[in-house]
Amino acid sequence: MPTCHPCRTLVEAGAKLTSHGPTVKDLTLYRSLAGTLQYLTFTRPYISYAAQQICLFMHDPCEQHMHALKQIIHYIPGTTDLSLNLYASSPTTLVTYSDAEWAGYPTTRRFTYGYCVFLGNNLLSWSSKLQLTSSRSIAEAKYRGVANVMAETSWVRNLLQELHCPLTSATLLMRGTDPTPFYAP
Known part of the structure; x- marks a missing residue:
């Protein structure tokens, strides 16, 4: 084609x-x-x-x-x-976005979640995954999605610390379409 x-x-x-x-x-x-x-x-x-x-x-x-x-x-x-472009900037903030769709896969009723992690203006990590288990509610699906992005965020923060670039500010976590951010240590 x-x-x-x-x-x-x-x-x-x-x-x-x-x-x-x-x-x-x-x-x-x-x-x-x-x-x-x-x-x-x-x-x-x-x-x-x-x-x-x-x-x-x-x-x-x-x-x-x-x-x-x-x-x-x-x-x-x-x-x-x-x-994907990487821009020269001082890494000052770590911002993550997470969302989940409950029972969005019609044949198994499993949920999908996705996240992306930004350091400044640069996209560092992203994932989109169909979960192996089904959730009982949208709240549980979103909670699992947030837990996965926080595990990734912890890994990135530890990696930056090992590279002698520790972050001094809290990580900002944005959930789906909710404009209210979470702050994670």
């Missing part, structure tokens, strides 16, 4: 992949393209979550999965100028 028209979005808004529907006719093509996307995530980490969602159905893909895979492929040519 070297001459495909770039797509503006990586995935369709609000789309949930399920295991229902007509199966893909060419399993080898689907698996080959999905594997290629996995390798592409090394240089394009912003497609990691979408590629992971495609690979969940590698054993029995449906036509909707092939459509989602093709949308990712259409998205990539329009992002050749995107990059």
